[in-house]
Amino acid sequence: MEAVGAPSFPCTGINFDKFGQKPTGFVQFSRGFRENQTIRVGNSRELTQSIFGVRARLVGFELSCSYKNAQVSAVESEKSFYIEKEIDKNHVSVDEAMVLKKKSHEVAPYLNGRCIYLVGMMGSGKSTVGKILSEVLGYSFFDSDKLVEKAVHGTPVAEIFKKHSETFFRDNESKVLHNLSSMRRLVVATGGGAVIRPINWKYMKKGLTVFLDVPLEALARRIAAVGTASRPLLHDESGDAYTKALIRLSTLSEERGDVYGNADVKVSLEYIAGELGLGDVSDLTPSAIAIEALIQVEKLL
Numbered sequence: 404m405e406a407v408g409a410p411s412f413p414c415t416g417i418n419f420d421k422f423g424q425k426p427t428g429f430v431q432f433s434r435g436f437r438e439n440q441t442i443r444v445g446n447s448r449e450l451t452q453s454i455f456g457v458r459a460r461l462v463g464f465e466l467s468c469s470y471k472n473a474q475v476s477a478v479e480s481e482k483s484f485y486i487e488k489e490i491d492k493n494h495v496s497v498d499e500a501m502v503l504k505k506k507s508h509e510v511a512p513y514l515n516g517r518c519i520y521l522v523g524m525m526g527s528g529k530s531t532v533g534k535i536l537s538e539v540l541g542y543s544f545f546d547s548d549k550l551v552e553k554a555v556h557g558t559p560v561a562e563i564f565k566k567h568s569e570t571f572f573r574d575n576e577s578k579v580l581h582n583l584s585s586m587r588r589l590v591v592a593t594g595g596g597a598v599i600r601p602i603n604w605k606y607m608k609k610g611l612t613v614f615l616d617v618p619l620e621a622l623a624r625r626i627a628a629v630g631t632a633s634r635p636l637l638h639d640e641s642g643d644a645y646t647k648a649l650i651r652l653s654t655l656s657e658e659r660g661d662v663y664g665n666a667d668v669k670v671s672l673e674y675i676a677g678e679l680g681l682g683d684v685s686d687l688t689p690s691a692i693a694i695e696a697l698i699q700v701e702k703l704l
């Protein structure tokens with residue numbers, strides 16, 4: 404019988420104490436399905452992750468159940484990874500929020516109020532990851548693009564490029580970064596092009612610069628999902644949003660060379676995904692990236 408659609412089984416509460424034997428747990432079935440046997444854990448792999456001594460386990464679930472007494476074979480395998488806190492040896496599963504909180508408490512005293520400037524190409528997650536970092540560090544968050552828009556009477560970035568010029572935008576971007584450089588306890592998501600002016604590095608180096616290194620294809624996917632309207636430098640190409648973004652991002656990346664590499668710290672999503680045994684960086688959550696950023700900052704301090 405063809406699988407009649409996978410049961411929704413957000414499987415939680417797995418007790419890893421019995422990991423490797425028959426783990427206990429529970430699943431939620433959509434209406435009509437009836438569980439007729441426990442979960443079998445398939446192709447699990449233990450991975451030691453550099454997230455300060457916790458062990459991430461990649462666990463594949465295989466589930467079979469019956470529907471109106473007809474046996475439905477394993478309808479889906481669910482991939483999840485749980486971060487296991489190795490320190491207390493109880494293998495109590497901890498979620499990323501707790502890992503983040505713990506790491507931020509460890510790093511904050513050494514940061515001693517110094518600002519964190521996130522640099523990286525458009526779409527690399529500077530605003531998304533920056534907000535998370537600001538929350539766990541108890542810092543204020545600023546997006547330099549938004550401050551430039553405010554300085555130009557609320558004019559959107561794309562309009563500033565169109566009505567004035569890129570140079571006009573860059574001049575205002577430098578003024579914003581100069582103003583921020585006299586402050587403390589900030590996480591700043593910079594615009595992707597802030598790195599092209601040496602004077603901006605002078606301002607940002609008063610804090611710590613963190614480069615979010617994301618593969619171009621992942622950037623293009625993310626930007627295609629939200630559209631290129633707000634990013635004037637991606638407007639010129641024809642074609643679908645993904646292709647347009649990928650072409651322009653590739654050109655910009657070539658033009659900028661390894662300027663992002665001047666950052667104090669690099670957070671490579673490919674490295675994190677490799678460590679976690681994930682096939683694609685798009686499986687990485689912003690929190691996992693924020694954790695790695697804190698780990699890399701800690702190594703520097």
Ligand SMILES: Nc1ncnc2c1ncn2[C@@H]1O[C@H](COP(=O)(O)OP(=O)(O)O)[C@@H](O)[C@H]1O
Pocket residue numbers: 523524525526527528529530531532592625626629685687688689692
């Ligand atoms: N780790 C992530 N996984 C998937 N999508 C992400 C991730 N981080 C950010 N995004 C998405 O990518 C887009 C760009 O993120 P954003 O934080 O605005 O990047 P930036 O500020 O560097 O331009 C947003 O739609 C955001 O939701």
Ligand SMILES: O=C(O)C1=C[C@@H](OP(=O)(O)O)[C@@H](O)[C@H](O)C1
Pocket residue numbers: 523524525526529548560593594595596597633634635636
């Ligand atoms: O890479 C760039 O030159 C730019 C990136 C944009 O910021 P995001 O990185 O937040 O998209 C914004 O500053 C402007 O469109 C220019």
